[in-house]
Amino acid sequence: MSCMNNKYILQIKNLSVSFTQYEKGLRKIDLKVIRNLNVSVGEGELVAVVGSSGSGKSLLAHAILGILPQNCDAEGNIWFEDELLSPKRIEELRGKKIVLVPQSVTYLDPLEKVGRQVRKEQNEENVHKKQEELFDFYKLSPNTADLYPFELSGGMARRVLLTTAMMESPRLIIADEPTPGLHLEAAKKAMSHFREFADKGNGVLLITHDVELALEVADRIAVFYAGTTVEEAPVSDFQSVDTLRHPYTKALWRALPQNGFHPFPGKQPYAKDMPNGCPFGPRCSQLTPECEGSIQEQLIRFGRVRCIHAK
Amino acid sequence: MNNTGSVTVLQKYPRKRLNQRSQTLMALAFGSIFLVAITVIGTMVGDIAITTNFTQKNFLPQMAHPFGTDWLGRDMLARTLKGMSISIYIGLFASVISAVIAGILGAAAATLGKKVDAVITWFIDLVMGIPHLLLLILISYAIGRGTFGVVVAVAISHWPVLTRIIRGEILQLKESNYIKIAGKLGQSKMKIIVKHMIPHVFPQFLVGLVLLFPHAILHEAALTFLGFGLPPEQPGIGIILSESMKYLSLGMWWLALFPGMVLMTAVLLFDLVGGSLRKMIDPHSAQE
Amino acid sequence: MDIEPYSGILKYIGKSIIKIISLLFAVSILSFVLVSASPVDPVRSYIGEVGIANMSAENLAKLEAYFGTNTPPIERYWNWFTGFIQGDMGSSLLYRQPVSSVIQVKFMNSMVLMMTAWIFSGALGFILGITAGLYRDRWIDKAIKGYSLLIASMPTFWLALVLVMIFSVWLQILPIGLSVPIGVNAAEVSIFDSIKHLILPALTLSVIGIANITLHTREKMIDIMGEDYILFAKARGKSRFSIIRNHALRNIMLPAITLQFASISEIFGGSVLVEQVFSYPGLGKAAVSAGLGGDAPLLLGIAVISAALVFGGNLVANLLYGMIDPRIRRGSAYE
Numbered sequence: 057m058s059c060m061n062n063k064y065i066l067q068i069k070n071l072s073v074s075f076t077q078y079e080k081g082l083r084k085i086d087l088k089v090i091r092n093l094n095v096s097v098g099e100g101e102l103v104a105v106v107g108s109s110g111s112g113k114s115l116l117a118h119a120i121l122g123i124l125p126q127n128c129d130a131e132g133n134i135w136f137e138d139e140l141l142s143p144k145r146i147e148e149l150r151g152k153k154i155v156l157v158p159q160s161v162t163y164l165d166p167l168e169k170v171g172r173q174v175r176k177e178q179n180e181e182n183v184h185k186k187q188e189e190l191f192d193f194y195k196l197s198p199n200t201a202d203l204y205p206f207e208l209s210g211g212m213a214r215r216v217l218l219t220t221a222m223m224e225s226p227r228l229i230i231a232d233e234p235t236p237g238l239h240l241e242a243a244k245k246a247m248s249h250f251r252e253f254a255d256k257g258n259g260v261l262l263i264t265h266d267v268e269l270a271l272e273v274a275d276r277i278a279v280f281y282a283g284t285t286v287e288e289a290p291v292s293d294f295q296s297v298d299t300l301r302h303p304y305t306k307a308l309w310r311a312l313p314q315n316g317f318h319p320f321p322g323k324q325p326y327a328k329d330m331p332n333g334c335p336f337g338p339r340c341s342q343l344t345p346e347c348e349g350s351i352q353e354q355l356i357r358f359g360r361v362r363c364i365h366a367k
Numbered sequence: 368m369n370n371t372g373s374v375t376v377l378q379k380y381p382r383k384r385l386n387q388r389s390q391t392l393m394a395l396a397f398g399s400i401f402l403v404a405i406t407v408i409g410t411m412v413g414d415i416a417i418t419t420n421f422t423q424k425n426f427l428p429q430m431a432h433p434f435g436t437d438w439l440g441r442d443m444l445a446r447t448l449k450g451m452s453i454s455i456y457i458g459l460f461a462s463v464i465s466a467v468i469a470g471i472l473g474a475a476a477a478t479l480g481k482k483v484d485a486v487i488t489w490f491i492d493l494v495m496g497i498p499h500l501l502l503l504i505l506i507s508y509a510i511g512r513g514t515f516g517v518v519v520a521v522a523i524s525h526w527p528v529l530t531r532i533i534r535g536e537i538l539q540l541k542e543s544n545y546i547k548i549a550g551k552l553g554q555s556k557m558k559i560i561v562k563h564m565i566p567h568v569f570p571q572f573l574v575g576l577v578l579l580f581p582h583a584i585l586h587e588a589a590l591t592f593l594g595f596g597l598p599p600e601q602p603g604i605g606i607i608l609s610e611s612m613k614y615l616s617l618g619m620w621w622l623a624l625f626p627g628m629v630l631m632t633a634v635l636l637f638d639l640v641g642g643s644l645r646k647m648i649d650p651h652s653a654q655e
Numbered sequence: 656m657d658i659e660p661y662s663g664i665l666k667y668i669g670k671s672i673i674k675i676i677s678l679l680f681a682v683s684i685l686s687f688v689l690v691s692a693s694p695v696d697p698v699r700s701y702i703g704e705v706g707i708a709n710m711s712a713e714n715l716a717k718l719e720a721y722f723g724t725n726t727p728p729i730e731r732y733w734n735w736f737t738g739f740i741q742g743d744m745g746s747s748l749l750y751r752q753p754v755s756s757v758i759q760v761k762f763m764n765s766m767v768l769m770m771t772a773w774i775f776s777g778a779l780g781f782i783l784g785i786t787a788g789l790y791r792d793r794w795i796d797k798a799i800k801g802y803s804l805l806i807a808s809m810p811t812f813w814l815a816l817v818l819v820m821i822f823s824v825w826l827q828i829l830p831i832g833l834s835v836p837i838g839v840n841a842a843e844v845s846i847f848d849s850i851k852h853l854i855l856p857a858l859t860l861s862v863i864g865i866a867n868i869t870l871h872t873r874e875k876m877i878d879i880m881g882e883d884y885i886l887f888a889k890a891r892g893k894s895r896f897s898i899i900r901n902h903a904l905r906n907i908m909l910p911a912i913t914l915q916f917a918s919i920s921e922i923f924g925g926s927v928l929v930e931q932v933f934s935y936p937g938l939g940k941a942a943v944s945a946g947l948g949g950d951a952p953l954l955l956g957i958a959v960i961s962a963a964l965v966f967g968g969n970l971v972a973n974l975l976y977g978m979i980d981p982r983i984r985r986g987s988a989y990e
Contacts, residue, residue, distance in 0.1 A: 489678070492674075492678055493678055493685065495920070496678055496962045496966055497682055497686070497958055497961065497965070498921070498924040498961050498962075498965065499920070499924050500923075500925075501927065501957070501958055504927075505686055505689045505690065505954065506689060508689065508695070508946050508951075509688075509689040509690065509692040509693050510692075510694075511693070511694045511695075512947075585810055588810055589812060592810075593928070593931055594943070595947070608810075608812060608816065611816065612816065616824060620824070623816045623817070627809075627816065627817070631805075631809050634810075638804065638807075638808060
């Protein structure tokens with residue numbers, strides 16, 4: 057794959073996020089919601105992190121931006137354009153080089169007009185101009201700036217959220233479920249802006265539960281399962297089940313409508329009762345005693361996988 | 368460049384040394400024991416509280432009489448504890464009645480359709496429209512002054528807030544997925560209510576009940592203080608404080624200071640117990 | 656003129672007003688029922704036991720007719736209601752004056768006291784609550800929260816007594832009670848004297864009022880700081896200062912308005928107790944006297960007026976809400 061030769065915009069190694077929770081009685085436990093997660097985005101790449109709803113994918117986005125809730129611990133190495141980021145550096149970069157496109161209009165202040173929010177309350181002429189240009193570019197009529205968030209239609213809201221990201225010249229967009237409730241065709245259309253952005257040599261990290269959408273628009277797909285990425289593979293590998301590496305990815309593939317809609321039993325373990333070793337173990341047909349040991353990530357055919365049986 | 372063995376700490380949550388849950392549990396135990404102690408001791412000191420002793424009039428607080436004595440030589444500590452225990456009994460009774468009313472109305476508003484809901488909500492607004500103390504005065508005026516009047520007044524006027532909470536809780540529950548799924552799976556309404564609704568709403572109800580206590584106690588004391596509540600021969604905290612007013616200008620500060628502080632402590636402790644209960648029940652707040 | 660864009664807000668105002676009128680009507684019925692249910696006989700409380708014994712049956716019947724002891728309750732309510740609409744609330748048994756003029760005088764006295772407390776407790780409670788909410792779990796939050804919890808558990812009348820002990824008995828710098836010095840003609844009272852007599856009652860009411868507003872504002876502030884739009888503003892690299900100024904303060908305005916106007920009811924309740932301790936001649940003290948003295952018309956009048964005050968406050972809160980919240984203000988135009 058060409059991306060292996062390209063420069064990375066974002067690289068994440070061994071990211072973990074954990075919360076403390078009380079069990080019944082006085083027992084205190086550490087909930088590792090994200091464990092040893094690795095993912096990377098190269099120049100010109102759109103990488104999709106795919107995982108089921110409510111599995112804690114959003115925390116990945118929040119960790120990269122340093123906006124995790126206060127009551128958790130987070131550690132891991134994040135490189136942005138070859139620079140290892142400290143929490144302080146993250147604060148400097150967010151909103152400028154690294155931007156978030158959130159999923160819905162609730163991420164806008166309901167009491168402030170859209171235009172002013174996009175401009176971050178700045179009143180300089182060049183900021184106004186930039187905002188107007190962007191509205192024009194994304195086909196938002198000029199009077200949209202005077203609307204309040206609740207007055208935006210779904211499509212308008214998505215484009216307004218996009219303009220918030222583009223006000224500064226970012227290198228990396230993190231899009232967290234940017235197309236909720238859209239049909240595949242409409243979602244693909246909505247994603248075209250992200251594709252354009254990546255094609256200019258930037259990076260996009262798309263976080264979604266929608267496998268089909270990811271297959272349509274992404275260059276590479278990272279499969280998120282029980283708090284970690286079990287496989288990171290070029291999208292071309294998804295053309296056949298044989299080119300995929302992890303049993304979970306294969307199961308996901310078989311569950312797609314075009315591949316027969318085979319459901320697979322069981323559900324993701326909750327962070328509280330995580331099995332030893334491979335988190336997919338209890339649902340896996342290839343389970344062996346070795347799977348309960350530590351699972352190292354291996355590089356197979358330009359893709360990474362966390363499975364000792366992967367070939 | 369990627370070969371660093373170390374891991375960057377991105378965020379560290381400063382944890383408290385003491386287990387939060389044990390702290391909550393301790394607060395709960397401490398508060399409950401203290402309140403039970405006040406009630407029990409107050410109930411038992413009955414005779415000392417009304418014993419007059421003219422050789423020991425107007426004593427400042429001292430070893431034998433930690434809260435001092437009044438103009439009739441009665442021990443203020445005994446009177447205060449006795450009065451507090453009466454207030455707690457009234458508060459207990461009144462809170463339970465109010466909570467039961469709130470439970471019934473809240474559940475009715477949330478489950479019996481839009482019209483019932485509108486009527487009950489309107490009625491809540493109505494009762495909350497009259498300043499609470501004035502409503503208490505009106506009710507005790509209607510029933511007649513005295514112990515019975517104050518108990519009824521406090522008991523039937525504290526339900527609106529808890530009714531709102533229970534109504535909101537059930538409405539939210541009805542919208543939640545697992546109740547909807549249970550309904551679609553064909554579980555009977557009765558079964559859903561017994562198996563899913565009650566176990567969820569009851570803890571909220573219990574916390575609400577405990578948190579009604581401090582209000583009920585304060586309102587009883589206030590009503591008594593104004594002259595509508597307990598008769599003067601009862602050593603209610605409200606009576607003690609209202610009588611102390613006559614002696615304030617004579618410099619007898621202890622007559623008002625200590626009984627008020629005990630009342631305040633009891634109210635604080637009830638708040639503490641209620642708050643701790645809520646923390647134990649609601650896992651989200653316990654995480655903090 | 657095209658009112659179409661405003662139809663939403665007009666409907667909203669209309670709805671609020673209709674609701675309040677219906678509630679006020681209901682309050683008057685409820686209060687009337689409660690007052691009528693009383694075992695206190697208005698005739699007896701008007702002339703006293705001795706008076707009744709010495710009265711001729713004819714005069715007694717006249718009085719009974721005057722108080723409507725023998726008319727059916729619905730008719731009596733109707734008589735009261737039609738009178739009320741025309742500004743006649745009956746006569747006070749205690750003051751031997753029309754209820755309306757008694758209430759007018761007392762109302763003005765109470766207004767001065769309540770307004771002072773309302774403004775002070777509102778402003779300070781707002782500031783303290785926001786500070787605590789923004790610095791959640793820091794020492795300043797703990798201090799503010801602890802203080803507010805303590806005050807919230809404090810009986811209003813006891814605080815009043817403690818303040819009297821400190822400032823009037825011990826330090827002797829402020830008067831014990833009454834809104835004017837004893838023996839001085841009300842007309843000759845200097846403003847300075849009035850203020851001096853206002854300080855302690857107003858201070859008590861303010862201190863008590865602050866606690867609730869602070870605690871509620873703090874809760875709301877914490878909720879707001881947990882909202883998605885604050886998270887997103889942070890993600891966009893906005894400074895903490897800018898987030899607070901542009902988003903947190905803007906959004907706390909709505910709950911703050913509701914809280915501030917909802918506190919009217921509480922302040923009124925507090926004023927009943929405070930006026931009693933300080934013998935301050937306001938509505939609260941009049942209500943207590945009416946209740947204790949069997950003055951049903953006055954008690955009824957005060958109940959309705961206080962409810963009108965509370966509902967009026969709600970109405971103003973709703974209107975302000977409608978003006979500030981674009982979802983209500985412009986709600987209809989883009990439906």
